[in-house]
Amino acid sequence: MKVDNWHRTEPREVRPFFESIGAERSLDSCGLRIYEDGDATLNTSYELDEIDFQRMSLAVSVKVAEYKAWIGKLKPNELDLVLIARHGFLKRSRVLEKVSLAQELPGQWEIDQKVLSQLGGGRNTSITVAICLTEDRTEKPGSPFIPGHWLAKKTFLLRSRTMPTLFDLRVRNDEDWVAAGYPRKTYYAVDYLGGIDTELEEGASVATVWVHADAHAKLTTGALGDSMQPLLASEIIFSIVLESFHEWKDQTEAAPETPLANLLAKLGGDRPMPLGELKSLAVKPSHLRATLQDRLSVLSVLR
Structure with a gap:
């Protein structure tokens, strides 16, 4: 499902919530495919040459641990799985995909090359898959309550060998x-x-x-x-x-x-x-x- 109006509202320094601490590892099996003819790997950091960016065809392999094991008192329809791309140098980010945990999850998300072109062509870009709260809840200590609060996330970093991040x-x-x-x-x-x-x-x-x-x-x-x-x-x-x-x-x-x-x-x-x-x-x-x-x-x- 493509996203037009979802936005992140949580502050940058938010920390995981102890009520749903079991969710932290729920995205560990998600992987990233770099090339169309390649396989997804679980690595979270990639250093690529210019030729790699030219032939890159990104896709995120979506593998979420069974939510019944970690969801606690939350409900699947209160949570979204989202895909976010961000370029630190350009200070630009895009929410690329969103799906409710109450729905059937896709096997993978392919990332549009046009989107990457707006984010430096993938150079020095982070790709994050996250589980986020999708609606307001009553505020309780240790529990997510604002849309955008994340319970779990995994970030893949794509770095250019020719541009140090200093x-x-x-x-x-x-x-x-x-x-x-x-x-x-x-x-x-x-x-x-x-x-x-x-x-x-x-x-x-x-x-x-x-x-x-x-x-x-x-x-x-x-x-x-x-x-x-x-x-x-x-x-x-x-x-x-x-x-x-x-x-x-x-x-x-x-x-x-x-x-x-x-x-x-x-x-x-x-x-x-x-x-x-x-x-x-x-x-x-x-x-x-x-x-x-x-x-x-x-x-x-x-x-």
């Missing part, structure tokens, strides 16, 4: 820029927060990137946005590398499981780029910029 993107309008001390028509600015060579908590980033609301609207629609995203990303990473250089310039190697190690892995292709090579680029900004443009395939999207 930063969080936010939007400012004219007045916001002026209040922050910038000219009102600033295109973007990078606030480096620090910690590129430390292991961060899940969801944390080393920088906040602010983009003008007008530019963000263009970046998220049409061919212009598709061509500008890699160029903007290369400039953002360029700024982060230069601003963080003092933190790692005296080191001989990057600590594992850190944003810096992740960046080196993605810049190096088959093997991580040596830290010494990134140091050499950091003291030659024009060479650093050119290398980032090459690794993020800036030119190819302009053809």
Whole structure:
């Protein structure tokens, strides 16, 4: 069933409900198929090359544990199984499918390529299948009561090998820029927060990137946005590398499981780029910029 008007109302920090704690593992057997001729796997994280995104044909295998084992005092017609796609960089999300648990569930949900094209073509996109409350209930401690409260979810992350996820993107309008001390028509600015060579908590980033609301609207629609995203990303990473250089310039190697190690892995292709090579680029900004443009395939999207 396609969805037009379902929306998520729960706050971002909501936690699972102890009354239905058994539901948490009910979606563990859901899987993701990447290619039309492939099989669904239970993996939750995928790193793909550009050629993979070109031939990608996503489908979610729907396998929900028997609800009688975990539903508690809830009723099947109070719960929906939903499929959501979200692109973190573009700050865009779509509810793709919805079905009541009281109905027969599909064996799989195929994801329309047109939808993916609006979400960066699947690059750095999350696909989430979740069980959510569908109607208001009397508020009780430990029990879901607002439409959109989730009882269980499983998220599949699709990451591009050529675009490290180092930063969080936010939007400012004219007045916001002026209040922050910038000219009102600033295109973007990078606030480096620090910690590129430390292991961060899940969801944390080393920088906040602010983009003008007008530019963000263009970046998220049409061919212009598709061509500008890699160029903007290369400039953002360029700024982060230069601003963080003092933190790692005296080191001989990057600590594992850190944003810096992740960046080196993605810049190096088959093997991580040596830290010494990134140091050499950091003291030659024009060479650093050119290398980032090459690794993020800036030119190819302009053809």
